[in-house]
Amino acid sequence: MRTAIVGAALLVAGAVAAAIGILPPSAVFELWDRVWPILLFVLAITVVTELAAAAGLFTVIAQRTARWGRGRAWALWLLVALFATLSTIFLSLDTTAVLLTPVVVVLARHSGLDPLPFALTTVWLANTGSLLLPVSNLTNLLAQHAMGDPSPLSFAARMAAPAVVAIVVPLAVIFVLYRRSLLGRYGTGSEVDVDDPVLFRWSAVVVGALVPLLVSGLPVWMPAVGAAIVLGAVFMVRRRGVLRLGLLPWQLIVLASGLFLFIEALHAVGLGTVLAAVSGEGESPLALLRLALTGMAGANAIDNLPAYLALEPSAGSPLRLAALLIGVNAGPLITPWASLATLLWHQRLTSMGVEIRWRRYVVLGAIVAPLTVVLSTLALALVA
Structure with a gap:
């Protein structure tokens, strides 16, 4: 309810x-x-x-993934990191936050492990892993156009070095923080039978078809809405009681709507001008660091998309645009509203009964975000 109240207040301010x-x-x-x-x-x-989880799809995926780890927590964690990275690169950070979070939570619980390092890996890599391809992040698509529409391969060639660093640094921090639990072992647990095989098969087919459609070039809302309609119809026939208003993330929608409107009002009174003045100019390593860190600060203050849009005019060159992307993609790890993916991730955790205090999230993000942005930007400057 607190989320909805904050969102409503922002909507009123924007109105x-x-x-x-x-x-x-x-x-x-x-x-x-x-x-x-x-x-x-x-x-x-x-x-x-929500419907796929109710059908047991994520439980089955988690059970099979647990076998691949062979009882080693660090191996299971690296598998999660690999899935999160590939999902983010090819399907976008928001898709990773929504689709992978329930899998890793169920996976950790099924294996008797603490879900927090797995959940934190998912959300950090959903952000920091979104540098490589244009489809990985909406900011990348905007920057691709501003760069003169390079091919995905050319875009990836420029972003490859900072992308690797932006993935490795958060993983190193997580391993240091949770090394005791990650160096332990786990049991695969007992297999859980699927309650309704028909619902399970439909969910598997729909989600399996949805993943490639999300990178097909169609607006992502189209396949998502189609998948929701199909699964909703199947559940209406097989298990109608699951269909309820609580499935809809209305609090998150209110918050996101209010955030977008309020930030637009801030733009109208000159926020973009202030950020542009702070970001400086030039392509020296220090100049690129200044722009990237400004992007990081802007993303954590007002969300990464409006921060990018505010700073794009002052970037002025493909190299500076790449530095800006590092700031707004790898940097929004501190505040809850820094990226929509983080809000989606937290909503999934809350719905599954996993608690992470925002204070702890902010403290950890304040450590890893600057470290990731600085090292990734230096990697960009080194290979430029």
Whole structure:
């Protein structure tokens, strides 16, 4: 409920800005046109994951993954890291946050392990792992256009070195933090039978078809909505009681809507101008670090997408745009609202009864985010 209250307050603040003329109606309509596909995707993909979880799909995936770890917690953790990295690179950070989080939580519980290092690995890599390809992050798609539309391979060639660093650094921090539990062993646990094989098969087919459709070039809300409709229809026939209003992430939708509107109002009063002045100019290593760290600060203050849009005009070159992407992609690990993926991840954890205090998340992020951004930017400067 606290999430909804904060979102409602932000909506009211944004509405007041629009009512008194700070935010013109054209800007509000342009904002709505930009964000409604994102919000619809969030709503639909959340329904898909809730229904797939109810059908036992994630439990079965977790059971099979646990076997591959062969009882070694560190091996299981590295498998999770690999899945999170590949999912983020090819399916986008938001998809990783929604689809992989329930898998890793069930996996850890099934193996008798602490779910927090696995959950933290998922959300950190969902952000830091989104540097390599244009499809990995919406900011990358925007930057690809600003760079002159290089091919995905050319884009990846420029971003490869910082992308590797941005993946390795958070993993190293997590291993140091949780080394005792990760160096232990686990039991695979007993196999859990699927209650309804028909629901399970439908869920497996729908999610299996959804994954490639999310990278097919279609707007991602389309396959997500289609998958939610199909699974909803199957559950209506097989297990109607699962279908309830609680499946809809309405609190998250309210918060995201309020955040977008409030940030747009801040743009109208000159936020972008301030950020551009702070970011400086030039392509020396220090200049690139200044821009990347400004992007990181902006992302954690106002969310990574508006931070990118505010700073894009001051980037001015492909190399500086790459540094900006490091800041807004690998840097939003401190505040809960720094990226939509983080909010989606936390919503999935809450729905599964896993608690992580935001204070602890902020403290850990304040350590790993600057370290990741600085080392990744230096890697970019080194190979430029």
